[in-house]
Amino acid sequence: MDLFYREMGSGEPIVILHGLYGASDNWMSIGRELSKQNRVILVDQRNHGRSPHSTVHTYDLMVSDLHRLFEKLSLQNAVILGHSMGGKTASLFAYQYPQLLKGLVIADIIPFGLDKQLGQDIEQINVHKQIFSGLLSLDIKSVSNRDDLDSALSVSVPNKMVRQFLLKNVKREDDGSFGWMLNVEALSQNLESLILPSLPFDVEHQISVKTQFIKGEKSPYISAEGIARIGSYFSNYRVDVISNAGHWLHAENPRDFLSVLYEFLNSLNG
Numbered sequence: 001m002d003l004f005y006r007e008m009g010s011g012e013p014i015v016i017l018h019g020l021y022g023a024s025d026n027w028m029s030i031g032r033e034l035s036k037q038n039r040v041i042l043v044d045q046r047n048h049g050r051s052p053h054s055t056v057h058t059y060d061l062m063v064s065d066l067h068r069l070f071e072k073l074s075l076q077n078a079v080i081l082g083h084s085m086g087g088k089t090a091s092l093f094a095y096q097y098p099q100l101l102k103g104l105v106i107a108d109i110i111p112f113g114l115d116k117q118l119g120q121d122i123e124q125i126n127v128h129k130q131i132f133s134g135l136l137s138l139d140i141k142s143v144s145n146r147d148d149l150d151s152a153l154s155v156s157v158p159n160k161m162v163r164q165f166l167l168k169n170v171k172r173e174d175d176g177s178f179g180w181m182l183n184v185e186a187l188s189q190n191l192e193s194l195i196l197p198s199l200p201f202d203v204e205h206q207i208s209v210k211t212q213f214i215k216g217e218k219s220p221y222i223s224a225e226g227i228a229r230i231g232s233y234f235s236n237y238r239v240d241v242i243s244n245a246g247h248w249l250h251a252e253n254p255r256d257f258l259s260v261l262y263e264f265l266n267s268l269n270g
Helices: 024-034 059-073 085-096 117-137 146-153 160-169 184-189 191-195 224-232 254-268
Strands: 005-008 013-017 039-043 078-083 101-107 170-172 178-180 211-216 237-242
Touching: 005 024, 013 024, 013 059, 013 085, 024 039, 024 254, 039 059, 059 085, 078 085, 078 254, 085 101, 101 254, 117 160, 117 184, 117 191, 146 160, 160 170, 184 191, 211 224, 211 254, 224 237, 237 254
Parallel strands: 013 039, 013 078, 078 101, 101 211, 211 237
Antiparallel strands: 005 039, 170 178
């Protein structure tokens, strides 16, 4: 699949992959800052943003999409920064194509399985099922303004910040009605595979690409058990924690996020 992407700046490439429900424009402020020193490519993954829709949505396919983009743009010696679902895609890409990468940044996600993870996975699936239930039940074309959309969605998604994030995926169609940029139905149908780890349980080799894990201090997505197991999958890594931030750490504390990110990027040139 040919993915939509935005490009800015020049220099060594940094490819940014958003998370579930996200899009490239969620990372524009971070991208603009990084573009002062680097060539930045912000990607819409399949079924998100302006990229094409498909009935299937797996990490293998997202890696294939990304590899196609790398070939199209002749990317070498790149850094991939992936958040949440994007971090899982980035990890599997690094496992399959380490020769194309200089560095890997995984923002607030563990891409491999954990012994105690089943209960957490079920809890995550139930949370996302409730969100998708709300999105699918919304008669989006009959709503005339965004305030009414927000009000209708509040029944199933009471958190206003989450609703505002979801409603960034609403667009105006040619006939003036609202529509989703997200492929809501396909993502809902593929939800369980998205919650599962992207890396094989029994990896044939460790990921040798120099890697930074960035955890939001208030986020449950990277647990102590997860940190303890990183060395089984990654041979060269560091872990940084962003204070006063949850899962959307790049938006909640962008200053500290950029600070630790620049530290890592500078270490790649040391």
